[in-house]
Amino acid sequence: MKVLQINIEEIPESELKPKYESEENMGFGQIKTDRMFTASYRDGTWKDLTIKKYAPIILDPTAVCFHYGQTIFEGQKAFWTQEGHINLFRPEKNAARFNLSAQRMMMPEIDPEIYLTGLKELLIIEKDWVPKSKGSTVYIRPxxxxxxxxxxxxxxxxYLFFIILSPSRSYFPEILKLYVSEQYIRAAPGGMGSAKTGGNYAGSLLVGQVAKKAGFDQVLWLDAIHRRYVEEVGAMNIFFVYNDVVYTTPIESDTIVHGITRESVIQLIQDFGYTVKEESLAIDKIVRGIKEGALVESFGTGTAASIVPIGSLFYRGENHIIIEFKVGSLTKKVSKKLLDIQYGNIPDPYKWIVRVI
Ligand SMILES: Cc1ncc(COP(=O)(O)O)c(C=O)c1O
Structure with missing residues (x-):
C-alpha cells in the first residue's frame, strides 16, 4: 500500500478559534473548525495534499467554476460514540459518488485513498471539535x-479539492409539508440530476422560495417528461409506505441523487420484513392512496436530515394530509435503527461504520 504524504501546516495557538459554547445552539453548517484539507490538480495529477488553516480561497475572476459551473460536492457526517470513537458512515460510498459527479461534469476523479485518508487525518487533528451530545455530529463537506x-x-x-468540517446539530425530524412542483422540474433524463453539482441546487431555489412563501417546507419534484412521477425532495430521497410494501423512486434513471441513506434504509426495512419496490409512483396514485387510507406513511432520507416524516403533499391547490402529529411506526423504527448504528449504540451487522479513532 502506498503511503500518502500529507503536509500538515502548523497554526499558532493564538490563531485557533474559540470552541462553541453550547452544542444545543450550534445550528447546522454555521460553525467551521480550524483546519481544512486541500489537494490541487495540475499537469494531470493530484498534488500538494495539505491540512492547513481554514481560510478563504483566492481565485482569478475568470476561474472556470465561476462561469461554467464546474463544481461538485459531497455531504457526510462523523458521529461521536459513547466509547469515545469517531464513526464515519459508509464513507467509501461518498468517495465513489463524488467521482461519478466528477465524470459527469468533466472533472478529474480523485483517488478514493486521497479523499478518505485526507478526511480521516483531518478528523483526527480536529477531534476536539466533534460534538459529544446526542443529535450532534460533524457535517463533512468535500x-x-x-x-x-x-x-x-x-x-x-x-482543480482544487477541499474538505471542511462543520460541527452541527442535526435537524430534528419535524413533520414536513411538501409542495408538489408541476411547473418547474429539477432534472431531465440525460441531464445531470444524479450529480451533486451546484447548478442542480441553484435551479431548485426559485421554486423552493415559492413553496416557503406559501407555507410549505420543501419541494417534491416530479419527472420532467410526464410531470407525473415522483422523483425526490430537496436534498432527500423519498419513500411511501403502503402497509408492508414500501415504494421508492428507482435510481436507474439519471435524474435523482443515488442516496446513501436511501440504499441503507432499503436494506434495513427489508430486514424488518417489508417488501421494498423501487418503482416510480405517479402523484395522482399517491393522492388516491392518501384519500383511501392505503398510503399510511411517507418519509424522506438524506445525510443532513437523516429520516424525516412527511406530513402532507400540496398538489393542484389541495393539501393531502398523510399524518398530522403522530409520526408513523416504520418511520420511527427505521430512523432509530439507523441512528443507533451511526452513533455506535448497537452492533453494525452491515459493516457500514468506519471507525476513525
Ligand atoms: C438531491 C439529493 N437527493 C438525495 C440526497 C440524499 O443522499 P444521501 O442519503 O447520500 O445524503 C441528497 C444528499 O446528498 C441530495 O442532495
Whole structure:
C-alpha cells in the first residue's frame, strides 16, 4: 500500500478559534473548525495534499467554476460514540459518488485513498471539535472546483479539492409539508440530476422560495417528461409506505441523487420484513392512496436530515394530509435503527461504520 504524504501546516495557538459554547445552539453548517484539507490538480495529477488553516480561497475572476459551473460536492457526517470513537458512515460510498459527479461534469476523479485518508487525518487533528451530545455530529463537506482562469467554454485543466468540517446539530425530524412542483422540474433524463453539482441546487431555489412563501417546507419534484412521477425532495430521497410494501423512486434513471441513506434504509426495512419496490409512483396514485387510507406513511432520507416524516403533499391547490402529529411506526423504527448504528449504540451487522479513532 502506498503511503500518502500529507503536509500538515502548523497554526499558532493564538490563531485557533474559540470552541462553541453550547452544542444545543450550534445550528447546522454555521460553525467551521480550524483546519481544512486541500489537494490541487495540475499537469494531470493530484498534488500538494495539505491540512492547513481554514481560510478563504483566492481565485482569478475568470476561474472556470465561476462561469461554467464546474463544481461538485459531497455531504457526510462523523458521529461521536459513547466509547469515545469517531464513526464515519459508509464513507467509501461518498468517495465513489463524488467521482461519478466528477465524470459527469468533466472533472478529474480523485483517488478514493486521497479523499478518505485526507478526511480521516483531518478528523483526527480536529477531534476536539466533534460534538459529544446526542443529535450532534460533524457535517463533512468535500468539494471540488475548476480553478483555471479561462473565459472560453471548456473544461478547466486545474482543480482544487477541499474538505471542511462543520460541527452541527442535526435537524430534528419535524413533520414536513411538501409542495408538489408541476411547473418547474429539477432534472431531465440525460441531464445531470444524479450529480451533486451546484447548478442542480441553484435551479431548485426559485421554486423552493415559492413553496416557503406559501407555507410549505420543501419541494417534491416530479419527472420532467410526464410531470407525473415522483422523483425526490430537496436534498432527500423519498419513500411511501403502503402497509408492508414500501415504494421508492428507482435510481436507474439519471435524474435523482443515488442516496446513501436511501440504499441503507432499503436494506434495513427489508430486514424488518417489508417488501421494498423501487418503482416510480405517479402523484395522482399517491393522492388516491392518501384519500383511501392505503398510503399510511411517507418519509424522506438524506445525510443532513437523516429520516424525516412527511406530513402532507400540496398538489393542484389541495393539501393531502398523510399524518398530522403522530409520526408513523416504520418511520420511527427505521430512523432509530439507523441512528443507533451511526452513533455506535448497537452492533453494525452491515459493516457500514468506519471507525476513525
Ligand atoms: C438531491 C439529493 N437527493 C438525495 C440526497 C440524499 O443522499 P444521501 O442519503 O447520500 O445524503 C441528497 C444528499 O446528498 C441530495 O442532495
Amino acid at each position: 468539494a471540488m472546483i475548476g480553478t483555471e482562469p479561462c473565459l472560453g467554454l471548456r473544461a478547466s485543466n486545474e
